[in-house]
Amino acid sequence: MKLHSIPTEALSVFRKALEKFVYFNEEEWALFIQHLSASTFKKKDHFAYEGEICNYIGFILSGSVRYYHMKDGEDITGYFSFEGEFVSSYKSFLTQEKGTGYIQALEPSTLLLIAYNDMQKMLNHSLLAYKMEHFGRLVAEHYICCYEERISSFITQSPEERYLNMMLKDRAILLRVPQHYIANFLGITPVSLSRIRKRLLYQ
Amino acid sequence: MKLHSIPTEALSVFRKALEKFVYFNEEEWALFIQHLSASTFKKKDHFAYEGEICNYIGFILSGSVRYYHMKDGEDITGYFSFEGEFVSSYKSFLTQEKGTGYIQALEPSTLLLIAYNDMQKMLNHSLLAYKMEHFGRLVAEHYICCYEERISSFITQSPEERYLNMMLKDRAILLRVPQHYIANFLGITPVSLSRIRKRLLYQ
DNA sequence: TCAAAACGTTAACAAAAGATAAGGATTTCA
DNA sequence: TGAAATCCTTATCTTTTGTTAACGTTTTGA
Numbered sequence: 001m002k003l004h005s006i007p008t009e010a011l012s013v014f015r016k017a018l019e020k021f022v023y024f025n026e027e028e029w030a031l032f033i034q035h036l037s038a039s040t041f042k043k044k045d046h047f048a049y050e051g052e053i054c055n056y057i058g059f060i061l062s063g064s065v066r067y068y069h070m071k072d073g074e075d076i077t078g079y080f081s082f083e084g085e086f087v088s089s090y091k092s093f094l095t096q097e098k099g100t101g102y103i104q105a106l107e108p109s110t111l112l113l114i115a116y117n118d119m120q121k122m123l124n125h126s127l128l129a130y131k132m133e134h135f136g137r138l139v140a141e142h143y144i145c146c147y148e149e150r151i152s153s154f155i156t157q158s159p160e161e162r163y164l165n166m167m168l169k170d171r172a173i174l175l176r177v178p179q180h181y182i183a184n185f186l187g188i189t190p191v192s193l194s195r196i197r198k199r200l201l202y203q
Numbered sequence: 204m205k206l207h208s209i210p211t212e213a214l215s216v217f218r219k220a221l222e223k224f225v226y227f228n229e230e231e232w233a234l235f236i237q238h239l240s241a242s243t244f245k246k247k248d249h250f251a252y253e254g255e256i257c258n259y260i261g262f263i264l265s266g267s268v269r270y271y272h273m274k275d276g277e278d279i280t281g282y283f284s285f286e287g288e289f290v291s292s293y294k295s296f297l298t299q300e301k302g303t304g305y306i307q308a309l310e311p312s313t314l315l316l317i318a319y320n321d322m323q324k325m326l327n328h329s330l331l332a333y334k335m336e337h338f339g340r341l342v343a344e345h346y347i348c349c350y351e352e353r354i355s356s357f358i359t360q361s362p363e364e365r366y367l368n369m370m371l372k373d374r375a376i377l378l379r380v381p382q383h384y385i386a387n388f389l390g391i392t393p394v395s396l397s398r399i400r401k402r403l404l405y406q
Numbered sequence: 407t408c409a410a411a412a413c414g415t416t417a418a419c420a421a422a423a424g425a426t427a428a429g430g431a432t433t434t435c436a
Numbered sequence: 437t438g439a440a441a442t443c444c445t446t447a448t449c450t451t452t453t454g455t456t457a458a459c460g461t462t463t464t465g466a
């Protein structure tokens with residue numbers, strides 16, 4: 001992964017996005033951005049690999065990624081993230097154990113990166129520790145809310161209902177992501193999604 | 204919900220369990236336990252309701268709970284927790300918005316409780332704030348790891364594979380929980396689980 | 407620019423799951 | 437203790453999904 005220096009405009013985008021979670025004063029921000037780097041990904045470049053420790057948490061400045069697993073030689077999409085969102089094989093990042101899936105750019109993408117070691121340094125830095133604990137807590141809690149919804153959708157909804165919900169809530173995803181990835185995301189095959197779409201069309 | 208005082212033995216069980224997440228020194232612990240209360244639940248008593256804000260995070264001293272949703276008048280189980288684990292309609296607790304599901308005791312159960320307001324007080328208490336941010340972060344991250352696994356099981360495995368995995372990894376759950384709840388947990392109907400079991404028996 | 411790859415739809419058949427109902431065993435609790 | 441409720445299995449029928457393959461379109465990349 002090639003690391004670049006960060007355009008100042010990118011930093012202000014990031015700072016603004018972080019304000020949803022936590023406010024850094026000037027001193028804290030100056031310390032914080034010392035541990036940031038930027039990286040660009042071509043379409044299909046990988047951010048994380050199965051069997052490897054994910055050493056970064058990323059923030060998507062532009063572009064999008066998909067999370068996927070390999071099963072019986074097949075490629076199964078589990079999640080998408082877009083600009084303005086965080087991306088990581090988070091369990092692997094947190095536990096520093098081998099990851100169980102891949103993360104790949106769907107489009108040419110630019111990410112801001114925080115390395116695990118830098119995160120630990122910041123969590124141990126007297127002037128940043130408290131802010132970073134807070135930051136880490138809010139990011140984790142944000143993910144919990146997303147995951148709770150996703151799990152309950154698998155339990156309470158049929159594939160058709162899940163797709164209808166996406167049409168209502170995640171129209172942007174439907175427009176930007178190939179349909180066979182959407183199918184995996186819903187837990188079904190592309191063929192089955194094609195049938196569901198046809199069924200919805202004529203009723 | 205009736206709140207009781209807390210047996211000292213319960214406190215030491217809890218303290219030991221928390222050490223997986225964070226260490227409280229004596230002063231911090233003394234402050235912390237001022238905000239704990241205990242509550243007992245009969246079988247089928249509710250800890251959280253759909254449409255109501257979940258004001259507590261609980262720690263299960265004994266017993267077990269199930270998370271469930273109501274859909275078309277039916278009761279659909281989404282998750283189980285047992286003694287030694289935390290329990291909350293966490294998204295509702297975090298956001299203080301109405302919860303989307305129920306939580307109910309599967310057996311007579313005893314829980315230690317932290318109220319949302321008390322949690323906020325501790326997060327703002329100069330001597331506890333840092334420890335509680337850390338605590339909150341680690342609890343949230345713990346849940347993220349569980350949820351990541353659960354979501355990937357829905358995407359990469361068939362119901363039959365999910366059940367086989369439970370037989371390998373969660374034997375305790377299978378023995379303690381009625382089968383039709385397990386079925387919901389796997390995302391299928393009780394009838395369908397019964398067929399899967401029969402299929403597995405003869406092959 | 408042009409061949410290869412990727413993508414979405416459709417068809418046909420097999421496999422699995424949902425819905426409903428019935429029957430028997432077990433548990434619950436008044 | 438005894439009636440009611442709960443629970444698991446089985447059967448039947450319907451619906452949905454999976455699998456495989458074919459076809460035409462679009463996109464990709466050398």
